[in-house]
Amino acid sequence: MRTIVHLSDLHFGRIDEAVIPPIIAQIHDIAPDLIVVSGDLTQRARSEQFRQARQFLDALPQPQIIVPGNHDIPLFNVVARFFSPLTKYRRHITPQLQPTFIDEEIAVIGINTARSLTIKDGRVNDRQIEIARRELSTLGDHVVKIIVTHHPFDLPPGPRHHDLVGKALPAMRAFAICGADMLLAGHVHASSAVSSAGRYDIQGYSALVVQAGTATSTRSRGESNSFNVLRVEAHRIVVERMSWQAEQGLFAPAAAQTFTQRGNAWSQTVTP
Ligand SMILES: [Fe+2]
Numbered sequence: 145m146r147t148i149v150h151l152s153d154l155h156f157g158r159i160d161e162a163v164i165p166p167i168i169a170q171i172h173d174i175a176p177d178l179i180v181v182s183g184d185l186t187q188r189a190r191s192e193q194f195r196q197a198r199q200f201l202d203a204l205p206q207p208q209i210i211v212p213g214n215h216d217i218p219l220f221n222v223v224a225r226f227f228s229p230l231t232k233y234r235r236h237i238t239p240q241l242q243p244t245f246i247d248e249e250i251a252v253i254g255i256n257t258a259r260s261l262t263i264k265d266g267r268v269n270d271r272q273i274e275i276a277r278r279e280l281s282t283l284g285d286h287v288v289k290i291i292v293t294h295h296p297f298d299l300p301p302g303p304r305h306h307d308l309v310g311k312a313l314p315a316m317r318a319f320a321i322c323g324a325d326m327l328l329a330g331h332v333h334a335s336s337a338v339s340s341a342g343r344y345d346i347q348g349y350s351a352l353v354v355q356a357g358t359a360t361s362t363r364s365r366g367e368s369n370s371f372n373v374l375r376v377e378a379h380r381i382v383v384e385r386m387s388w389q390a391e392q393g394l395f396a397p398a399a400a401q402t403f404t405q406r407g408n409a410w411s412q413t414v415t416p
Pocket residue numbers: 153155184213215331332333
């Protein structure tokens with residue numbers, strides 16, 4: 145079994161300082177095999193905000209798989225936005241925009257969905273889909289295959305369709321072919337874990353689609369700060385949400401969902 149801590153939407157520049165020491169200490173206690181950060185490390189893509197994000201990442205265990213979000217592209221500096229959108233991200237966070245972690249039990253591929261041409265929206269492109277498909281196709285069935293993006297492939301109920309990642313359907317069809325098991329994302333600052341079968345009707349295939357809320361920012365949109373702990377083994381994944389309890393000054397387990405796989409379809413196991 146592998147334990148993954150899934151953080152998202154850190155938004156350095158607009159963080160709640162009170163959560164930083166506890167989240168670092170609690171993640172060390174969890175002792176994950178891997179940390180995933182699904183984008184929006186900063187609020188406005190400023191150098192100082194990236195430096196603070198880097199300091200935070202350095203205080204957490206390794207290895208880490210990180211992808212950028214729309215907030216990691218400069219908004220107001222138009223020249224930087226279009227000609228060097230991820231220069232600071234690459235300098236401070238990682239030069240790797242399609243990071244990969246593969247061991248005997250899990251394979252995790254990060255895909256950059258942040259784009260200069262839109263303020264908030266994001267998309268995957270054919271090249272990224274093909275690289276992920278090729279990489280995952282070579283792996284055996286016992287390896288749990290995980291894709292990380294900032295923009296999500298599914299959303300909690302509500303009228304926010306524009307938040308879905310662009311080109312989601314062709315990507316899902318490619319993921320069906322290579323057997324991607326789980327899709328991790330952020331962006332909407334709301335936690336959820338669902339089977340993709342509710343949104344994508346692909347014969348015999350569904351993935352587990354997991355969103356993390358915002359781990360550290362005050363842009364909480366009604367949900368307190370949170371992160372996910374994923375216990376991953378072949379054909380079974382438990383998604384646990386850790387939720388910030390301000391009075392106690394710690395993150396406490398808030399909900400746990402178990403998903404199992406039959407054939408190529410993941411669905412939630414409902415305990416009676
Ligand atoms: Fe965000």
